[in-house]
Amino acid sequence: MNVFDAFDxxxxxxxxxxxxxxxxxxxxxxxxKPNVTETLYFNIPIEESIKNDPGKLTDFLNEExxxxxxxxxxxxxxTGKVNYENLGSAKVCLNIx
Numbered sequence: 001m002n003v004f005d006a007f008d009x010x011x012x013x014x015x016x017x018x019x020x021x022x023x024x025x026x027x028x029x030x031x032x033k034p035n036v037t038e039t040l041y042f043n044i045p046i047e048e049s050i051k052n053d054p055g056k057l058t059d060f061l062n063e064e065x066x067x068x069x070x071x072x073x074x075x076x077x078x079t080g081k082v083n084y085e086n087l088g089s090a091k092v093c094l095n096i097x
Contacts, residue, residue: 014078015087022068030078069095 014030019040026040044064050056071092076084 013080016076016078018074018076020072020074021070022064065094069093 014032016030017028017038019026021042022044024042026042028038028040044061046057046060050060071094072089073092074089075087077087079085
């Protein structure tokens with residue numbers, strides 16, 4: 001069964017999105033309609049020695065974003081099967097933004 005057919009037939013399935021960056025995966029809440037609008041935050045561990053130094057902090061954050069450039073998004077549907085069904089994915093490269 002194609003999940004899009006289920007949506008067209010009036011079926012109600014929960015959908016959610018995942019975002020992966022720097023080996024961290026964040027997940028949105030499940031919603032009944034395929035419209036996921038949610039803000040996800042990623043933790044960037046910062047050493048105490050650079051937190052209060054704007055120059056070092058800026059350099060550190062720039063290096064983090066230069067070396068960990070890809071954010072991968074996936075949208076999933078819970079169709080009641082054992083596994084979630086992947087509705088699609090996208091990769092955004094931060095270094096070209």
